[in-house]
Amino acid sequence: MKKLFANIEKMTCGFKPGYTIYCRAYKHVIEQEIALANIQEGDVVLNIGCGSLPFTSIHIAQMTNAKVIGIDRDVEAVKNAKEITKKFGVDDRVQIIHGDGEExxxxxxxxxxxxxxxxxxxxxxxxxxxxxxxxxxVVFRQPREKFESVYGSLPDSLIPTSKAVHPMKAFKESFLFRGVEKKEGSA
Known part of the structure; x- marks a missing residue:
């Protein structure tokens, strides 16, 4: 299923109306995530796994004027995403780079x-x-239980600070985690 959606994104990325239709469902999700993480102008936002259609990166930049760095480990997706940000005139606020969120x-x-x-x-x-x-x-989109084997999920031991609930088919929530202050003497 992951590869299917990645391929759909790659096929439709050059077709602006296709992009618009594909992204319409996510706009409300991204609005909720902006509120959840309190994203503001001046923030630097990493979008890990931006894909060929970097709608999350674009919407965040358009809605908040934050600087967004879309990151994907698929070289073809990075190339496509760079073209899309130019088409939408946000390449001054959205940088797309090749990388892996694990690194x-x-x-x-x-x-x-x-x-x-x-x-x-x-x-x-x-x-x-x-x-x-x-x-x-840090915001993670969490899959519905029936899609956990496809997308993977965070362990139950990680308790989010807050969350937003979505009416999406594949994912039900976005979890917010906040970095904590390190105690003196800890690594």
Whole structure:
């Protein structure tokens, strides 16, 4: 299923009306996530798993004027996403790069939004919390139970600070986690 949606994104990325139709369902989700993570102008937002159609990255930039860095490990998706950001005139606020959320991305950020299809969610969580540090806000889209085997999910031991509920078919919630202050003497 993940590959099917990735292929649909790749096929429709050059067709602006297709992009618009595909993204319409997500606009409300992204509005909720902006409110959940309190994304504001001046924030640097990482969008892990932006895909060929970086609608989350674009909507966040358009709705908040934040700087967004869309990250994907698929080279073709990165190429397509760069073209889309140019078409929508947001390439001055949305940077698309090749990378993996499991790795140290070597950049500061205030907020990270992790796509449903991103793999190794627990490792991505640990890396983002290490890298983001105190005060960072990290949002994960959580699949419905019947899709957990397809998309994976965070372990139940990770308790979100807050969450938003969505009427989407594949995912039901976005979880917010906040970076905590490290105690003196701890690594």
């Amino acid at each position: 140290d991305l070597g950049m500061d950020f205030e907020v990270a939004i992790v796509a449903l299809q991103a793999g190794a969610k627990e490792r991505i969580y640990k890396r983002l919390m290490e890298q983001g540090g105190e005060g960072c806000r």
